[in-house]
Amino acid sequence: MKFALLRSALAIVALAGPLSGMVASAQTCTPAVAxxxxxxxxxxxxxxxxxxxxxxxxxxxxxxxxxxxxxxxxxxxxxxxxxxxxxxxxxxxxxxxxxxxxxxxxxxxxxxxxxxxxxxxxxxxxxAIDIVAVPGSKRTVASPDALTDLSIGVEADSYQERWLKEREKDNVAKGRKSIKILSFPTASEVMAGLRAGQFDIAAFPNYAGGAFVKAGQATMLLAAQGAxxxxxxxxxxxxxxxxxxxxxxxxxxxxxxxxxxxxxxxxxxxxxxxxxxxxxx
Structure with a gap:
């Protein structure tokens, strides 16, 4: 009986060590924000x-x-x-x-x-912004000035949408053909629309554009614009x-x-x- 009690006491002590350590560790981590x-x-x-x-x-x-x-x-x-x-x-x-x-x-x-x-x-x-087309596209875009007479898919209310609108304003001022900008809620929907042929090309942040190109889902036309x-x-x-x-x-x-x-x-x-x-x- 005494041996059993001693063994139980030792087990409690053994458990107490790690638990007290965990409490101390938690107490040393104080949220940095009120x-x-x-x-x-x-x-x-x-x-x-x-x-x-x-x-x-x-x-x-x-x-x-x-x-x-x-x-x-x-x-x-x-x-x-x-x-x-x-x-x-x-x-x-x-x-x-x-x-x-x-x-x-x-x-x-x-x-x-x-x-x-x-x-x-x-x-x-x-x-920055990448301009891409579907894989195997023969289309070329030499510079942002060449973004005329095209339909372009883009994520709504994004930096790349604003950048394209600036290009469109510049086109109008210089008498070039306009850009048709089509906005979608998500980048995934932009990519789906591109692959379905709903528009000519698409504009993505370069980290996403590069990933789509690497995965074979798109072809790069114009990389790293508007950093x-x-x-x-x-x-x-x-x-x-x-x-x-x-x-x-x-x-x-x-x-x-x-x-x-x-x-x-x-x-x-x-x-x-x-x-x-x-x-x-």
Missing amino acids: KSELVSEGKLMLSTNPTLPPLQFVDSSGELKGMNLELAAELGKRLCLKVETIRMDFPAMIPALKSARFDGINTGMFFTEERSKVMWTIPFAMA SPTMMSFRSKPVADAVVKAFNDMVKDGTYDRILDAYGMTKLPEKVIAIRGTGPV
Whole structure:
């Protein structure tokens, strides 16, 4: 009986060691953002549109994957917050962010001055626009000036749509034939429309355009046009400040280089992450 009691006591002590260690470990991880700044306490809630490989996509098992998901997981670890991803078409994201449905947008969004006035924007990499056609297309496009008398598919409310509208304005000013711009909710729908022959060519962010070409789903016509920073953006400045610190810590310890290199993403030239623009005004 005494032996049995002793064995039980030893078992309790053995269990107590790891448990106390886990409690101590949890206590050393303090969220870097006050709960009042978050939509949901203890969580960093981010929206994404998983139709742009390799930045964000759904794999064959239905799991969200990609560079932006990996970056978000790393940020969550450093901020001591659980990351929760909300899937959403891009056009709805900015209104939903302003309505506090989530904390930030993590979907490979291009930086614009206009966007920097309605949310706290954090450029962290560079991106551009690829113009593609269906595989085997004989069409050629020598320069942006050659984008005339064509129908072009593009994701709605995107940087590439705005860029094309600027090209169209330039065409009109110079007496060239117009561009017919057809907008779709997601990049996947743009690609489906291209393959179905609904329009002549398509415009994608270069990380997606390059991925489609590599997969044999498209032919490159005009690469890396209209280079601009790509960014994450946030509703709360304290959240954005904490993300900036975590990003710069990632730069210092090499995590930033490792993740962006793995996906072939172009880094910011100065590799200094900061809020850009005035923020909500």
